Amino acid sequence: MLTHLTKRANRYYIRRKIPVDLQAHYGRKEIVKSLGTSDPAKAAVLCRKEGVALDNEFAAARAKIATAADPADTSIASAPDNEPLNADEVAATTLALLRQRRDAAAIQGHLALTEFMERQSVNLEHQEAMLRGELEPLHALSKHEGHRNALRAFLTGDGSVIARSQDSRPTSKSKTSFEALAKRWHAERKPQIDTFNKAMRAIRFFKSLVGDMPVEQITRLHIIEFKDKFLASPGVKKGTKQSPANTNAQIEQLSIVLNYGRNNAVIDINPAQGIRVDDT
Numbered sequence: 001m002l003t004h005l006t007k008r009a010n011r012y013y014i015r016r017k018i019p020v021d022l023q024a025h026y027g028r029k030e031i032v033k034s035l036g037t038s039d040p041a042k043a044a045v046l047c048r049k050e051g052v053a054l055d056n057e058f059a060a061a062r063a064k065i066a067t068a069a070d071p072a073d074t075s076i077a078s079a080p081d082n083e084p085l086n087a088d089e090v091a092a093t094t095l096a097l098l099r100q101r102r103d104a105a106a107i108q109g110h111l112a113l114t115e116f117m118e119r120q121s122v123n124l125e126h127q128e129a130m131l132r133g134e135l136e137p138l139h140a141l142s143k144h145e146g147h148r149n150a151l152r153a154f155l156t157g158d159g160s161v162i163a164r165s166q167d168s169r170p171t172s173k174s175k176t177s178f179e180a181l182a183k184r185w186h187a188e189r190k191p192q193i194d195t196f197n198k199a200m201r202a203i204r205f206f207k208s209l210v211g212d213m214p215v216e217q218i219t220r221l222h223i224i225e226f227k228d229k230f231l232a233s234p235g236v237k238k239g240t241k242q243s244p245a246n247t248n249a250q251i252e253q254l255s256i257v258l259n260y261g262r263n264n265a266v267i268d269i270n271p272a273q274g275i276r277v278d279d280t
Contacts, residue, residue: 005047012043014050022061090146098154124151133274175214176266178203185260202253215261220271244277
């Protein structure tokens with residue numbers, strides 16, 4: 001049963017109560033949106049899609065509120081979002097401010113301190129979701145990475161992890177080719193030769209359409225560029241384009257190799273995660 005689906009004058013709408021903690025942000029208590037159809041079957045499908053979209057919107061709103069409420073934004077507010085940032089420097093600055101604000105909250109009493117710590121736990125979940133590609137990033141990914149690392153250190157009480165990461169992580173000059181990473185994956189995981197060949201073919205497609213670059217420099221924008229260009233490239237039959245299914249298959253091959261890189265500390269996140277052509 002679709003509890004948020006309602007009908008007015010032969011037209012269907014989604015009517016959704018705004019969570020209590022977001023009502024002040026929206027300035028109202030509910031959202032009513034037309035689904036643009038009088039067909040009940042279509043309305044049911046659209047209602048489910050809108051419900052998911054609203055869930056994501058609410059999550060993004062909470063992340064934005066949390067970012068504004070803690071030092072994650074003010075710590076580097078002078079740096080433009082499109083400017084490359086050093087995640088370790090962001091983490092160190094943010095951790096220092098988190099500690100300052102924690103101490104200030106403690107002076108206000110136990111309740112204020114508890115609420116502050118709970119907000120940071122939620123903020124950490126949102127930062128990680130953005131880095132996994134599950135939520136739309138609000139800033140450069142390196143900025144979110146720095147916030148995540150600071151929040152992890154702050155909430156675990158182990159601030160030394162940031163210092164260790166600065167000493168042990170690869171420098172920005174590290175260069176691992178896509179092919180080299182794929183060969184490491186093949187040597188360790190030992191996939192079927194056909195699976196390995198598919199991954200190498202997808203990597204060749206990526207290089208021809210987007211460019212040859214170290215995996216440390218590949219971003220979600222590069223993967224999206226690959227998706228769009230591959231989808232528009234010629235298909236097997238003359239006069240056709242690549243299908244969404246084949247495009248998604250190529251992205252999946254890239255994602256397998258990049259996921260291996262993430263799990264082995266070559267890269268911090270898998271930039272291909274969650275990217276696909278909607279073939280519904």
